[in-house]
Amino acid sequence: MIPFGASTVATTLMSPPPPAAALALYVVTIVVAVAVLSTAAALLMRRRSGDTVPCVMDLEATQGHFHAHVALEGRVVEAGDAVLVHGAPSRIALGDRRTIRSQATVYEAGIIRRTFVRWAGALQVHELYDVGFEG
Secondary structure (H helix, E strand, O other), X not given: OXXXXXXXXXXXXXXXXXXXXXXXXXXXXXXXXXXXXXXXXXXHHOOOOOEEEEEEEEEEEOOOOEEEEEEEOOOOOOXXXXXXXXXXXXXXXXXXXXXXXXXXXXXOOOHHHHHHHHHHHHHOHHHHOOOOOOO
16 A cells, blocks of 8 residues: 555655756746846846035044045935045044045945945944943
8 A cells, every 4th residue: 555645745756856847947937037127127127327516525634533524515325325435535644634635526326235234224223323332
């Protein structure tokens, strides 16, 4: 007597492999689907063309402060956007403070990237908390 379900396993193991044409069609279908999905994702994630705007760089490397701030004129940067500042110095001497007028290119994020950055920021805000239990 054949145990319950054994005939199905035996039939599956003994069945002939699928024809090469069917397997090739299956592989081609998978490759085309992946190509279409990756192209659609790339188009939705891409950054839009950049806009060049004037900016003011505030650089300081003193005992009390060490910072580099950029203020864009007439432009608001949102989540996921990228800013490329042109003509920024690569070094500043210790004890020096500079204010430089320059140009910056702002690349707007697509809707998917903007949403991803907002969600990631909301989920990672807990890393800013500092909780201590001291006696």
